[in-house]
Amino acid sequence: xxxxxxxxxxxxxxxxxxxxxxxxxxxxxxxxxxxxxxxxxxxxxxxxxxxxxxxxxxxxxxxxxxxxxxxxxxxxxxxxxxxxxxxxxxxxxxxxxxxxxxxxxxxxxxxxxxxxxxxxxxxxxxxxxxxxxxxxxxxxxxxxxxxxxxxxxxxxxxxxxxxxxxxxxxxxxxxxxxxxxxxxxxxxxxxxxxxxxxxxxxxxxxxxxxxxxxxxxxxxxxxxxxxxxxxxxxxxxxxxxxxxxxxxxxxxxxxxxxxxxxxxxxxxxxxxxxxxxxxxxxxxxxxxxxxxxxxxxxxxxxxxxxxxxxxxxxxxxxxxxxxxxxxxxxxxxxxxxxxxxxxxx
Amino acid sequence: xxxxxxxxxxxxxxxxxxxxxxxxxxxxxxxxxxxxxxxxxxxxxxxxxxxxxxxxxxxxxxxxxxxxxxxxxxxxxxxxxxxxxxxxxxxxxxxxxxxxxxxxxxxxxxxxxxxxxxxxxxxxxx
Numbered sequence: 001x002x003x004x005x006x007x008x009x010x011x012x013x014x015x016x017x018x019x020x021x022x023x024x025x026x027x028x029x030x031x032x033x034x035x036x037x038x039x040x041x042x043x044x045x046x047x048x049x050x051x052x053x054x055x056x057x058x059x060x061x062x063x064x065x066x067x068x069x070x071x072x073x074x075x076x077x078x079x080x081x082x083x084x085x086x087x088x089x090x091x092x093x094x095x096x097x098x099x100x101x102x103x104x105x106x107x108x109x110x111x112x113x114x115x116x117x118x119x120x121x122x123x124x125x126x127x128x129x130x131x132x133x134x135x136x137x138x139x140x141x142x143x144x145x146x147x148x149x150x151x152x153x154x155x156x157x158x159x160x161x162x163x164x165x166x167x168x169x170x171x172x173x174x175x176x177x178x179x180x181x182x183x184x185x186x187x188x189x190x191x192x193x194x195x196x197x198x199x200x201x202x203x204x205x206x207x208x209x210x211x212x213x214x215x216x217x218x219x220x221x222x223x224x225x226x227x228x229x230x231x232x233x234x235x236x237x238x239x240x241x242x243x244x245x246x247x248x249x250x251x252x253x254x255x256x257x258x259x260x261x262x263x264x265x266x267x268x269x270x271x272x273x274x275x276x277x278x279x280x281x282x283x284x285x286x287x288x289x290x291x292x293x294x295x296x297x298x299x300x301x302x303x304x305x306x307x308x309x310x311x312x313x314x315x316x317x318x319x320x321x322x323x324x325x326x327x328x329x330x331x332x333x334x335x336x337x338x339x340x341x342x343x344x345x
Numbered sequence: 346x347x348x349x350x351x352x353x354x355x356x357x358x359x360x361x362x363x364x365x366x367x368x369x370x371x372x373x374x375x376x377x378x379x380x381x382x383x384x385x386x387x388x389x390x391x392x393x394x395x396x397x398x399x400x401x402x403x404x405x406x407x408x409x410x411x412x413x414x415x416x417x418x419x420x421x422x423x424x425x426x427x428x429x430x431x432x433x434x435x436x437x438x439x440x441x442x443x444x445x446x447x448x449x450x451x452x453x454x455x456x457x458x459x460x461x462x463x464x465x466x467x468x469x470x471x
Contacts, residue, residue, distance in 0.1 A: 011408065012381065012407075012408075016381055016382045016407075017381060017382055017407040017408065018382035018384070018407060019382075021407075207381075207407050207408050208407075211407065273385070273387075273429070274385070274387070275384065275385050275405050275410075277410060296407075297384040297385055297405070297407075299384075325387070325403065
């Protein structure tokens with residue numbers, strides 16, 4: 001167990017991280033206790049206008065029951081957090097935020113909310129978040145509910161009753177496999193967790209979760225995104241809709257877009273032996289040009305893979321290598337994911 | 346927890362099997378369990394000379410990168426090439442197929458800090 005954002009988190013369960021990883025990738029289903037994540041409910045007549053102001057993606061494109069990956073930026077255009085936005089109704093939304101950023105996010109949202117007819121409620125302490133991921137996720141979850149899970153498309157959600165409490169169940173995740181995330185009232189958490197275990201789901205710790213997300217090239221706050229980079233460097237302009245109208249950070253992103261990114265986030269696959277780890281230098285023709293932000297040995301790809309920030313002018317170079325304890329291991333640039341994604345499109 | 350009686354051990358959780366002036370070494374059962382799933386082993390180069398307590402190999406698990414320290418001074422005479430394709434042998438058979446390398450013990454090397462199985466067992470309990 002390790003402490004994380006005020007929670008005690010399991011790094012791995014009894015069988016070890018590699019077996020947990022394999023269970024999720026090889027056709028089983030894993031369950032992840034990710035209750036540390038924060039949840040914020042935004043409601044009121046001004047909810048849409050408020051979210052258009054504080055988030056980067058275009059919230060007006062959402063319909064009821066739809067989820068959107070998005071971000072909160074500060075005035076300098078750098079990240080406060082990356083989030084998901086759930087539209088419950090025209091005047092009610094639900095945000096899922098990173099645990100480590102919870103208090104910072106809520107303080108920011110409340111300060112900005114003063115100018116809007118909107119209520120911002122931090123429901124993190126009352127909410128348990130369980131992810132169920134892997135090819136068997138739907139079959140296992142379907143055994144616990146009569147709701148039609150098949151009808152929930154990718155990045156859509158439904159509200160389903162479990163153990164007397166209503167849960168938000170979305171077809172989302174952080175693994176690259178099909179699966180769901182369940183936002184439950186705490187009172188239902190233990191019962192639901194236990195029943196999913198009883199039906200064959202395998203508990204997954206932080207180490208395997210990090211392997212699964214890194215193999216997909218998904219960004220993690222504090223690694224690929226932070227208050228030091230804008231969506232341009234992070235490759236997240238696809239969630240940053242400059243043409244939707246005003247939002248916090250828009251002007252700064254426009255200026256950065258004009259001047260050009262200084263560094264870029266890229267995917268690297270090692271052609272020699274070795275594992276790229278966070279902070280290992282990336283070199284080009286012998287000079288340090290950046291560093292690894294997340295890296296691993298990919299069991300599926302059979303080699304070391306990693307994400308790295310490198311100076312923009314060398315991002316397309318064919319002479320990149322990772323400095324592993326003084327040895328320069330040649331790396332080829334690849335567009336993540338590093339292995340095939342099995343999410344339901 | 347397996348601690349074979351015929352081996353010597355270090356405080357850094359390496360083991361040695363000493364035969365005349367040669368020694369085979371690896372990491373102990375305790376070490377492999379603490380490290381978790383091992384996914385990569387970087388062996389020393391054959392012919393390399395080293396002092397006691399020098400880092401001569403690296404073992405990487407899913408979770409962490411760990412140095413393997415030379416138990417005594419010597420010179421590498423061979424490495425376990427099977428670990429390149431199957432690093433998990435360090436987990437499944439740490440004292441057998443999971444050996445890391447062998448070396449010639451330097452003349453006059455100090456072996457007095459090595460522990461026998463009983464001493465290592467007590468050390469683990471501390």
